[in-house]
Amino acid sequence: MTERIVGPELELVSDSETGGKKGVGLSPSGLLRSLNSSFAYGRPWAITLLAIVTALIAGAVLLTVTTPATLQAWGSFFSNPIGALSATWFLVGDVYRDIFTGSIVDPPALFQAITTGQGWVAVLTPLSETLTQATPLIIAGLAVAVGFQSGVFNIGAQGQIIAGAICASYAGWAIQLPSPIHLALTVAAGLAGGAIAGFIPGILKAKTGAHEVIVTIMLNYVILNFLLYLLTNRPFRQPGQSNAISRPVDASAQLPHLLGSALPANLGIVLALVAAYLVSWFMKRSTLGFSFLIMGANPTAGRTAGIDSKRVTVLVMVISGALAGLAGMVILSGSTLMLTSGFGGNVGFDAITVALLGRNRPLGVVLAALLFGALDVGGRAMEAATGVPVDLISVIQAIIVLLVAAPALVREIYRLKATSLRSVELGTRGWGA
């Protein structure tokens, strides 16, 4: 740190341990570098798996201590320890079983379907719902991941989803076209809406240095309120409705169902997988994607190598926004068909956690989104069956991501051999440029 160092070993020491001193150490290091290091430290899968297990355990504990019945059972632990344990066991068991059967498959129903050949729709419904739930998460997760890999922290996916959906909605009911063309136009409208919403923080960051974290969060509220305005005014407002709800998109602009009309799975999941493949190709093989990665890993070196950093910032935000807009379009044309004041739920924020959990790799994002989608769908089934609020799921999800973001903590909890106590897996760049 105080002097330049010669020799391969010490050079490594200076690289990994000197921290932010020279701007290339741990602190503003950018994602690619940190990602690589996370792989160098090994066992990311083990860490992820342990994080999930730990979070499920934590969820079980939370459930136990917040359910009056089990609390009472534990209150009389000394007189009836078996009662306390079994009450907990049954509560937790019920909840997690319902999450599983509600999101993946119900084994007895499956067995019955196999033996009788009947009821396949009921068997496939949970999985099909999981896919549908995961679809926007995959696309929006990709949006956030592209930003992360390029050194831009896009917390604005929520707003961009709504912006994309607003444009897609307009294209979906204001224009009459034959089906495939209409659908393509709606997709384009979704992409464009998100791209515009991403362009604003991008250009503000490039031109004025305004930090994208603040700007995108604020835009989320601005866009949400703009949606509320649209829903209560012509032309978006659905005629004859007193609720704040938009017109539905035409049938020709809806995403066709894949497995028959009884199951919700639609073309959106295909769109999502195509998007994942394209993003993967784009970052790995395209020249523009390469410049994104360079700016994400070391912006100073990127500028020295002739990359226009401002242009990259704007393009990253536009592409990220467009993907988020596509996610909004998929929710609209695949599921809700109408805009409501609660449109998009929490997808934009879940996308951040999905990206983090998937370590910003397209495949990782797909898997993480499937997991989160399953948890969401299963959570709803659980709430219906047991009365436990579905919000338990978001607690579990947050814990998973917290642990994934701090692998050293997981290693310490499980006494895994650690190469280094401190490792930055993911990084942003503080308030600075």
Added chain:
Amino acid sequence: MSGTGDVAWTGGVSDTGAKLIATSTVTPTVISMTRIRGLGVVSLLLTAIAAPIFGFGQPASARVIFTFGSAQSIALPQLALPVRWFSLSMAVVMLLAGVVLLLTQTRRGAYGVFAAAVVAFLWSFLAWAARGNSLNLTSVLASSLVASIPLIFGSMSGILCERSGVINIAIEGQFLAGAFMGAMIGSWTQNLWLGLLAGAVVGALIGLLLAFLSLRYAVDQIIVGVVLVALATGLTNYLTNQLLNPFQGTLNSPSTFPALPIPILDKIPVVGPVLFDQNIFVYLAVVLVVAIDIALFRARWGLRVRSVGEHPEASQSVGISVVRTRYRSVVLGGAVAGVGGVAFTLGSVGEFSVGMSAGLGFVALAVMIFGRWRPYSAFLAALLFGFSDALQSILAVLNVPIPSPFLIMAPYLVTIGVVAGLVGRAVPPGADGKPFLQQSKG
């Protein structure tokens, strides 16, 4: 720079020096003149909006009545003003400010001049909006102050953390957790003070978690913060549905802190009801601003905190423990934000509802940046935001033909404007957001 002795030149900044400065920058003395000219242009634009619409556009007969009423304070006579002339005189202020900003040669006081233009614009806008009506200025000011309370607590929390070099983006989560615990404990124990304490403790705990993950494991602070917000949101949502709603009567029905009028002072016209007839949170907020300013800029504690936030290696080299100092600041900052959260429930509403902080924790960060990491400036910035919030309800009452979603948008748009334009590149503490690894000497 006289009396520098036998060294020949004093001008140069060496390469290392330049880097030192680039990373741990001096207070931004370099506000670009173009930005000041830009402010001048904005002032003239405001004039161009105000003069024709609020001024000439109004019939000479239109009056606005400003009242200063309040139950306690000594009554002042009400003030009936012709809208046109009042707005036009305000427009003159904006015009002068614009001209000054366009012609000035110095950068000093530029923001003050611009602020005068903005305030003048707001006055003329208010007069226009309230034309033909009466407007109680005392209540406008009082509601502005009340609306700014969470922002004051939040920005003070941010200042405490960031002055020590840790970005606390989890303020929103600390708000929610504080609001929740305040309501639940306050309701359960029937003791508001215990609720307040619980809010502070839970805020501090989230701060501790932030510090633990970012200081011990060097996890990116912004990412930890965002995830902590998600965790706090999830937890409060879950617990609300699981516990508070089923047991509303015992767990979510605290009373609220009553207003504590300060004898005599509350009788002062205008100022009295605004400042001296409020609940504990308003007094706490004001005391906190003063206390943090003294602690950071006049006390030994603050010098060390700031040194750790600016140049941790330098602090370490004189034996100040960087990690311990940061832990302390972040935990303290968390407690402050937690108390700010309690203000949501025990300060006004009297019960917790999910997501009730509505993103104000993030707005507080913008307030902190606007205030350039200084308590008094952040306090003023919070008041400005509070005013824009209060404005929204006033305008709704006055039936101004602006749809309410746009009014709600206003503070968020102002925030974007602030981070993008007015403040320019506000310079954070030198080591803000950067992990510090103690055994790092190669």
Added chain:
Amino acid sequence: MRVDLEGITKSFGSLLANDLVSLTVNPGEIHCILGENGAGKSTLMNVLFGMIEPDAGEIRVDGKPVRFTSPREAIASGIGMVHQHFMLVPVFTVAENAVLGFEPVKKRVLLDRALSRRKVLELSEAYGLAVDPDAIVGDLPIGMQQRVEILKALGHDARLLILDEPTAVLTLQETEALFKIMRSLADSGRSIMFITHKLKEVAAVADRVTVLRRGRVAGQGDPKTLTERELASMIVGRDVQLDVDWGKPKPSRAVLSVRDLTVYDERGALAVDRLNLEVRAGEIVSIAGVDGNGQTELVRSLVGLLPPHSGSIELDGKPVAGASPRKMIELGVGHIPEDRQVDGLVLPMSIAENLVLDLYSRKPFATGWRRDLRAIEENAERLVEEFDIRTQSVNAPVANLSGGNQQKVVVARELSRELVLLVASQPTRGLDVGSIEYIHRRIVAARDAGVAVLLVSAELDEVLSLGDRVAVMHRGKIVDVVNPDVGRDHIGLLMTGVQPSAAENSRTDSRPGSGATERLRELEWRGGGDD
């Protein structure tokens, strides 16, 4: 104060930074620690100052064994350190920095500013080190910041003062002034450990010298009896050739002409002041100057990273001032940046990718949008071979390479395309002797192939050895362009802004322009006034 270090050993991972280092500093002695970059000097000093705990070994202060777990304990024992990268908070005042960690307080918690100021004034009077206690440190020039560091240590009543490479950032005159201060401190009974890698400074100031090489003591002795050549061979472990003849240049057309170039740095301070310079094809023009006299900004504006304020830059007769970095690369300007890890490389990316960092979007490495991974890899295999980059795979992250090999990656990349002009900034900073020699050879080879080379270096030896002409830069101007064999003293004097021929005359007379505007200009330079 007498300090004994005995058997100090410290390793980082597999590298032994200090291996059984023993030495003694006597009261009133200036003890010089000499060694190359990476020889373990700074590690040793950080051990002594309590920043690093040694794996083994003992420190004795006045005969008593001590163990420091933090700098505070070292300070309490009377050890003070002036760090190479100053440990000063730039936004604090001189007084605040001087008392940090040991602040006088009133009413138990409040800072006693008056007392802090008084302490600083007393100290600066006592040691003849004038500073303004209320000045903001970040606004002070480097030499002045160093004084604050020294005052800070003295304020803690240091009886052993460690100076870590204190002259790296100073002019010759400032260095001389520093040596005077060191001598007077030593005369008052304080001990001084002075760390440097510059041979000439040892003879000038040291009473005793210890040479470190690869973490071990390579030799100790009295600098008055050791010759420079002996010291040099102790440093590198073999006989060194201090001068290499690189052959005659064959300069032809002017490639780069810079006229009246004025550049402001990122903070808006004047950095390059109406500078004129010409570099011809087939020659190396090296720029000599103390760090911070505008070299960085000159280079950055030549490669398009910092748009000039006024003046012209012509490349082969075409005006290029204000062109983007991309444009400059396309015009055939190569750039070896001064800090490879910050500007030159993307550490987590592979060697192959780093070798096309500024060429990735061009043929043959890309067709349209698509990057051609095979072409990129083939290119890497070829360059790794040609430039002797030691690695097992071109797909390994460049972070895994040693400093010398990392720099070779940068040099290989820049020289791998058709160049008109090569701008090399500190091309061998922090490298081992072998790599230095290799990179020098490649730069000269580029010259001989007809490339115009502009070399900026803080090492006078490098400037003199490589440069066919030497342009001396001071305060943003080229003071003079001389032949490298005019001698170090001549160039050293030029580096302080004085024309040797006009040295008898007053300083301002030797500069172009005069009068009130010139004076204003002076005041503007880097925001600092002249006294």
